[in-house]
Amino acid sequence: MKCDRCNKPAVVHQVIIKGDQHREIHLCAAHAKEAGVQNPGHPPSGFPQGKIKPGHHPGQVSRMPTCPACGTSFSRIRKDALFGCSKCYDTFGKGADIMIERSQGGATHHVGRGPCGSERDAARRFESRRLVEELEQAVRAEQYERAAELKAKLTELADHPRADGGNS
C-alpha cells in the first residue's frame, strides 16, 4: 500500500473511528515522522482525534472494520483495488464512495440501463434523493426561494417519472 502523501510504501497504518465513521491513514516513514507519528499506537498531531486503532501487523488479529458479508477489510480493498462483494459498496460508506468517484473521474451515480431494461430509473431515484437533500439544506439555511424551486423540481420529477426516456 502506498503512502497517502507520496508514492513510497506506507509503513504506518492507522484507523480513526468516530461514531460510525472511520478514516484510514497510511504513511511512509518520512511522512509519518513529519506528521509526528513515532508510535503507530498514538495519533499524529494534526489528524482528527478519536478512537485510534493500531495498524495490522503480522501475527496480530486485525481490528479493522470488515464487511459482514464477505469478511474483506477496507484496507484490503484499497490495497487490491477490488471490492470483496456487492455489500462492500454500502458497508464502507464514504470510503467506498470516494474510491469509486476517484476511479470514475468524479462521477457520482449510475446513468443508463438497470435490471431488466429499467432504463435510467437509477438516475431518477438518485436525482430525487439529491433534490430532497438539497431541499432540506435550503430549508435549514432559510433559503425559501431556493426551497420552492427544488420542491417544484421534485413535483415535476414525481409527476413525469418517464420523461427521461425510460422504457419501463
Add this chain to the structure above:
Amino acid sequence: MSEPSTDDITTSDSLCEDVVLSSRARLARNVAEVPFVHRCSTEQRRDIMARVLPALDTDTASEPTTWIDLESATSLQRRLLFEQHLISRQHADAKGPRAVAVSVDELLSVMVNEEDHVRMHAMAPGLQPGVCFERIRAFDTAIEPCVGWAFHERWGYQSACATNTGTGIRFSAMLHLPALRITRELEKVRQAAKDLHLAVRGYYGEGSESSGNFYQVSNQITLGCSEEELLDRFVNTIVPGIIEYERSARQVLLRRNRIAMEDRIDRDLAILCSAKLLKVDEAMRRLSSVRLGRCLDIVKTPSLQVINSLFQEIQAGHLQHAAGEKLSPEQSQAARAELVRSQIGHH
C-alpha cells in the same frame, strides 16, 4: 508487381479499416448475493458456472454459444482462445473453475469467473463499436432475468473493481498507428487519451505491450454516462480524432521522404516473401509495415484481409494447432515463415 487485389480499401471507408483493425464492446456483470470472484471459494465458483450455464441455453440466450470448461481444456486450447482475443491472458492462465462460451462466428464470448463473474465481449472488424454494443446488449438482456445481476441503486451494475462500476461497459478499438510511432507523436496521443479518461493498451489488452504498432484504445469511465452516451463519444469524437491524426502522420511521412518510405516497405515485403525463419516480433513488425504500404497504395498486394488474418495466424498457438504437434522455437519460426510465404510470397 503482381495484379491488384480485389479488396478496395476505399469501399470500406466507413469502417476506417486503414487504421482500425477491429472494435469491441464488453459488459462486466456479477451474480447478486455472491462474493466477487477473488473472494469466492471453489464451490462458489462452481455454483456461478452452474447458474450461468442454463442461461446460455438456446431457448434463453439471444444466440447459441459453445461452452468450454477451461479447467479441463488443454493449454493449447486456452492459448488459441487467447490469441483469438476470446479470453484474456489472465483467464487463460488462471487456476480453478472457470469457463468461456463462444458464439458460432467466434466474435462473441462470455468469460465466466474472470475478474468478474461474467464478462461478455462482442467484436467486429473495422470501426463498428455500435454493432458490437447491440449484439452484447441483446445477449445481456436475454440472460439477465435468468441469472440476476448485482445492481446498486446509486452505483449501477456492481463490479469487483471500481473502474468497471455503473454501466460496466467498455468500448475499445484496435488501432494500427505506425505513422504516429515513426513520427514520435504517439506520446501526445497517450497524454491526450489520459486527459480524456481513455486507456491505451497493447495488442492483447491490459498488461500487454504493443505489437505490430497496434494499440487498443478504450474508455476508462463507465459511470455517470449512459451506454449510448459513452458509445456516441467513443465512435464520433474519440476514435475519429486518433484516426485523423494517424492519417495526417502518414501523409507527413510521404511528403517528407516518399522514396525512403517505399524502400522500407518494399524491403519488408521482400523479406516476408523470402524468409525461412521468422520470430513473431519480426513478423508482426514487417507485416505492420506492409499493412501501412497497402493502405497508402504503395503495394497493391497482399489484400488487407490477408494481412489482417496473418497477425493472428502467425501466433505460436495457431501455428502449433495447424501443425498438429508441439513445435520447438525453431520449428515455430520455420512454420511462421512458411505460412507467411504461402500467403503473400507469390509476388
